[in-house]
Amino acid sequence: GQSLEQPSEVTAVEGAIVQINCTYQTSGFYGLSWYQQHDGGAPTFLSYNALDGLEETGRFSSFLSRSDSYGYLLLQELQMKDSASYFCAVRGLSGGSYIPTFGRGTSLIVHP
Amino acid sequence: DTEVTQTPKHLVMGMTNKKSLKCEQHMGHRAMYWYKQKAKKPPELMFVYSYEKLSINESVPSRFSPECPNSSLLNLHLHALQPEDSALYLCASSYRDNTEAFFGQGTRLTVV
Numbered sequence: 703g704q705s706l707e708q709p710s711e712v713t714a715v716e717g718a719i720v721q722i723n724c725t726y727q728t729s730g731f732y733g734l735s736w737y738q739q740h741d742g743g744a745p746t747f748l749s750y751n752a753l754d755g756l757e758e759t760g761r762f763s764s765f766l767s768r769s770d771s772y773g774y775l776l777l778q779e780l781q782m783k784d785s786a787s788y789f790c791a792v793r794g795l796s797g798g799s800y801i802p803t804f805g806r807g808t809s810l811i812v813h814p
Numbered sequence: 815d816t817e818v819t820q821t822p823k824h825l826v827m828g829m830t831n832k833k834s835l836k837c838e839q840h841m842g843h844r845a846m847y848w849y850k851q852k853a854k855k856p857p858e859l860m861f862v863y864s865y866e867k868l869s870i871n872e873s874v875p876s877r878f879s880p881e882c883p884n885s886s887l888l889n890l891h892l893h894a895l896q897p898e899d900s901a902l903y904l905c906a907s908s909y910r911d912n913t914e915a916f917f918g919q920g921t922r923l924t925v926v
Contacts (some may be wrong), residue, residue, distance in 0.1 A: 732912050733912070733913075733914075735914050735915075737917075743919070744902075744904055744917045744918060744919045744920045745857065745904070745917045746917070747914050747915065747916055747917075750913075750914040789856055789857075793912060798869075799862065799864070799869045799870050799911060800911045800912040801859070801862075801870065802847070802859060802915060803859065804856035804857050804858075805856060806855070806856055807854075807855075807856050
């Protein structure tokens with residue numbers, strides 16, 4: 703099976719930098735993704751790491767270390783609109799199919 | 815067209831009703847997914863279609879019946895649902911079953 707761990711809640715102030723960590727256990731690992739979801743909305747794809755290292759997309763960066771089964775999402779220059787839930791998701795291979803599984807989500811609260 | 819479109823956005827149905835949820839994408843994606851999401855919880859995978867064939871059924875009760883008429887369309891037929899089936903039902907698609915997924919806005923289902 704697959705399992706992911708991420709903090710349930712993170713708080714920060716506008717303009718700050720915050721890091722949301724994710725550790726995972728899976729068989730046949732095939733990439734770690736990050737999604738943002740605002741209350742009442744649908745998950746929005748943010749980033750995907752299949753190889754070790756840092757991927758940067760604007761204010762958001764995502765990092766992966768496959769040897770440590772660990773990744774993180776880094777949000778810089780926080781804005782109030784970044785308050786949302788952030789999910790890490792991993793794809794593992796099972797029975798010839800790729801099973802995408804979500805972590806329990808991290809609620810990010812940005813204060814003025 | 816870079817969207818996954820779901821209809822209806824909201825649905826209220828009785829326990830004896832039969833209804834269908836629809837999902838459409840025109841991005842040439844060959845993998846399509848149904849997820850169920852309860853409030854404050856992560857999306858839970860229900861079904862995966864890969865190249866119009868059902869590749870994953872996560873032990874979903876038979877009152878939920880998926881259908882993939884063609885590579886752009888995915889339906890979820892609902893029959894004899896229970897109040898605890900009330901949730902946000904999310905459709906997603908990806909280029910292949912091992913690449914990042916993009917979500918529709920979901921159908922908020924209430925079973926009365």
